[in-house]
Amino acid sequence: MKKKTYVTVLVAMIVAAFFMGCEKDDICPEGTPTTPLLILRFYDAADTEQLKTVTNLRVIGEGQTEEFSLSTTDSIAIPLRALDDFTTFTLTREYDADDASAGNEDEITFNYTPEEIYVNRACGFKVNYTLNATDGIVRPDDGDQWIINTEIISSVIENENAAHVKIFH
Numbered sequence: 230m231k232k233k234t235y236v237t238v239l240v241a242m243i244v245a246a247f248f249m250g251c252e253k254d255d256i257c258p259e260g261t262p263t264t265p266l267l268i269l270r271f272y273d274a275a276d277t278e279q280l281k282t283v284t285n286l287r288v289i290g291e292g293q294t295e296e297f298s299l300s301t302t303d304s305i306a307i308p309l310r311a312l313d314d315f316t317t318f319t320l321t322r323e324y325d326a327d328d329a330s331a332g333n334e335d336e337i338t339f340n341y342t343p344e345e346i347y348v349n350r351a352c353g354f355k356v357n358y359t360l361n362a363t364d365g366i367v368r369p370d371d372g373d374q375w376i377i378n379t380e381i382i383s384s385v386i387e388n389e390n391a392a393h394v395k396i397f398h
Contacts, residue, residue, distance in 0.1 A: 290318050311343055337366060359384055
């Protein structure tokens, strides 16, 4: 009878150890805040409260081969580099993939301080950014700029609920 009890206890311990070793699925729930994109809105330089669309906009990040183009837009969401303190983009309006000389290309650099934030085990980390107050946006003068001016609306980038930067053209 004792041998049967030992076997039963041993089996129970093995089964308990097996179930204790299991973890619930580490799946990041949909809707969990992740690293936000920088939201740019385009405005008329003559009427700074009026949105103004950009036609045939091409956006490419410095050092990137992947680009995206939009036919007509008044806002875009772009990713910032989480491991750096600046990201440079080339924005080309009136871009024509068939004619390399067409379009007006401007370079814009966003300077910021990244802040890693632990979300949870399933989701890992996300990064929020704070645009630098004095030199948050740098635009070299190429003599033919279509971007007239910029304005930081919200220097803290922690969600994608509203625009962070106005671009006047």
